[in-house]
Amino acid sequence: MKKEITSKDVRKFLANNIVPIIFIVLCAVCIPIAGYSGQYLVDQIITRIVRNSFLVLSLLIPIMAGMGLNFGMTLGAMAGQIGLIFVTSWNVVSIPGLLLAAIIATPIAVLLGWFCGKMLNMAKGREMITSYMISFFMNGVYQLIVLYGMGALIPIHSNRVILPRGYGVRNTVDLLDVRKSIDNFWSIRLFADENGMGGLTIPLLTLILIAILCVIIIWFRKTKIGQDMRAVGQDMEVAREAGIKVERTRILAIIISTVFAAYGMIIYLSNMGTLNTYNSHSQIGMFSIAALLVGGASVSKASIKNVFLGIILFHLMFILTPQAGRNLIGQAQIGEFFRVFVSYGVITLSLVLYEIRTRREKAESAQTLAIEQKEAQA
Amino acid sequence: MKSAKEIFDLRFFVRLGCIVAIILLAVFLYNFGKQRTLLVDNWTTEINGTSYRAEDWAKVEVDDLGTQEYAPRMRISIPLRGRTHTIKITYDDRSFNEFELDPIEFSLKYDTSIISVPALVAGVPVEDALREFIVEPAPVTEAEENPEASISEFGDMSMEI
Numbered sequence: 001m002k003k004e005i006t007s008k009d010v011r012k013f014l015a016n017n018i019v020p021i022i023f024i025v026l027c028a029v030c031i032p033i034a035g036y037s038g039q040y041l042v043d044q045i046i047t048r049i050v051r052n053s054f055l056v057l058s059l060l061i062p063i064m065a066g067m068g069l070n071f072g073m074t075l076g077a078m079a080g081q082i083g084l085i086f087v088t089s090w091n092v093v094s095i096p097g098l099l100l101a102a103i104i105a106t107p108i109a110v111l112l113g114w115f116c117g118k119m120l121n122m123a124k125g126r127e128m129i130t131s132y133m134i135s136f137f138m139n140g141v142y143q144l145i146v147l148y149g150m151g152a153l154i155p156i157h158s159n160r161v162i163l164p165r166g167y168g169v170r171n172t173v174d175l176l177d178v179r180k181s182i183d184n185f186w187s188i189r190l191f192a193d194e195n196g197m198g199g200l201t202i203p204l205l206t207l208i209l210i211a212i213l214c215v216i217i218i219w220f221r222k223t224k225i226g227q228d229m230r231a232v233g234q235d236m237e238v239a240r241e242a243g244i245k246v247e248r249t250r251i252l253a254i255i256i257s258t259v260f261a262a263y264g265m266i267i268y269l270s271n272m273g274t275l276n277t278y279n280s281h282s283q284i285g286m287f288s289i290a291a292l293l294v295g296g297a298s299v300s301k302a303s304i305k306n307v308f309l310g311i312i313l314f315h316l317m318f319i320l321t322p323q324a325g326r327n328l329i330g331q332a333q334i335g336e337f338f339r340v341f342v343s344y345g346v347i348t349l350s351l352v353l354y355e356i357r358t359r360r361e362k363a364e365s366a367q368t369l370a371i372e373q374k375e376a377q378a
Numbered sequence: 379m380k381s382a383k384e385i386f387d388l389r390f391f392v393r394l395g396c397i398v399a400i401i402l403l404a405v406f407l408y409n410f411g412k413q414r415t416l417l418v419d420n421w422t423t424e425i426n427g428t429s430y431r432a433e434d435w436a437k438v439e440v441d442d443l444g445t446q447e448y449a450p451r452m453r454i455s456i457p458l459r460g461r462t463h464t465i466k467i468t469y470d471d472r473s474f475n476e477f478e479l480d481p482i483e484f485s486l487k488y489d490t491s492i493i494s495v496p497a498l499v500a501g502v503p504v505e506d507a508l509r510e511f512i513v514e515p516a517p518v519t520e521a522e523e524n525p526e527a528s529i530s531e532f533g534d535m536s537m538e539i
Contacts, residue, residue, distance in 0.1 A: 091489055092408055095411075097407075100408060159513060177413065
């Protein structure tokens with residue numbers, strides 16, 4: 001039997017997907033104004049997917065465990081950066097360099113994730129703001145280590161990394177030796193001209209790595225610990241009654257997310273080719289969360305589909321708005337401002353919508369309960 | 379309290395094995411991926427008090443990475459991975475007779491080393507012809523010299539990418 005689509009269904013669909021719909025409309029408006037070719041846009045989107053997917057995917061597991069958006073992924077990003085600082089200083093290049101960076105970053109990310117998880121267990125119900133504050137706190141610790149510890153206490157002597165004063169890491173560390181090592185290891189070029197120039201470059205190995213992570217996340221959901229996380233995410237008290245170690249499960253979710261974020265940061269920075277020692281990590285959390293929300297995810301629900309849709313829409317807007325701003329009013333800066341307030345705005349909008357939805361659901365269930373009670377009394 | 383048998387169970391040894399394997403992998407990656415720079419130098423040089431004049435023409439190949447021709451006062455930087463390497467030198471004398479030296483094996487101890495072609499041609503042992511080259515640190519900007527100044531009180535909240 002065919003189900004009729006009522007206006008209520010349409011309203012519900014719009015309410016649930018308002019953020020991606022707004023972005024689709026914005027992109028549709030900006031594409032003709034910006035005037036970029038389709039091939040250029042696709043090339044840029046592929047680059048952004050390759051660069052950001054791992055980071056955004058790292059946010060899924062804490063959402064599954066009911067811990068909301070993990071602003072603490074910044075901690076993982078810091079761990080990844082520390083790994084890259086070491087391999088750059090030791091001059092370990094190419095894929096071995098990135099693998100070594102990942103090995104160095106893993107224990108640091110596990111430790112930071114464990115710390116963050118412990119803190120979040122003490123602040124149940126306020127995980128997002130707590131993780132946001134922890135990221136600021138740990139940023140201070142990171143800066144202390146990188147500014148005063150490295151070179152002085154931690155033996156790093158490379159001139160490429162350490163400032164001439166003998167301690168402290170340079171503002172910008174050049175990652176030329178590991179730049180695009182994964183992307184260039186196995187890539188194909190499509191639609192190239194006769195000279196082999198132009199066209200689209202598809203970095204197959206990086207895409208395979210991203211696909212493997214997606215499969216791991218899907219598989220993980222079906223494992224015992226994955227099921228436990230979902231149960232904890234649904235209702236902590238019920239999960240505890242069922243014998244699940246709630247606190248341990250939540251800590252595990254944050255540790256896994258932090259470790260993935262560390263790997264994601266290594267992939268991101270190796271793609272960029274430059275490490276902005278004191279700022280890269282602080283920006284990345286906000287961008288990744290905004291991208292996930294743009295894809296239609298919420299504080300309590302997110303899927304792999306949201307990750308990729310979000311990266312495409314969010315970064316498409318990033319690419320389009322400066323040029324659209326320039327073409328429209330002769331100033332690229334307007335596009336820069338636009339994308340800044342949109343990034344923060346989309347997070348705010350998603351949080352507000354989540355709150356409205358939660359209240360509406362509560363009100364609806366209360367109404368249903370009241371009707372049922374009335375009927376029972378009658 | 380747990381007994382020693384309970385602590386040192388199979389799971390403990392599996393975990394220990396994994397940690398050891400990862401450490402060994404890290405050591406392997408370090409040795410395999412470590413890049414050192416060799417400067418192949420055809421300048422007139424002085425080693426142990428003896429001066430060696432730059433070759434008028436030489437052809438040098440390091441580790442089958444392709445040959446490069448050298449004129450006097452030429453210095454080419456070659457990035458190398460691994461510790462032990464081979465250098466093959468072909469040169470000519472003033473009558474344009476071409477000679478080829480037997481491949482010379484050497485190992486790199488420093489991040490950047492310099493090897494003198496004229497010294498090798500003159501028969502100087504590779505241990506003397508190969509020296510550490512100390513690279514002048516890259517200049518830093520004012521902001522880089524003082525990174526503390528670039529960190530705002532509230533962290534960086536800009537959205538620049």
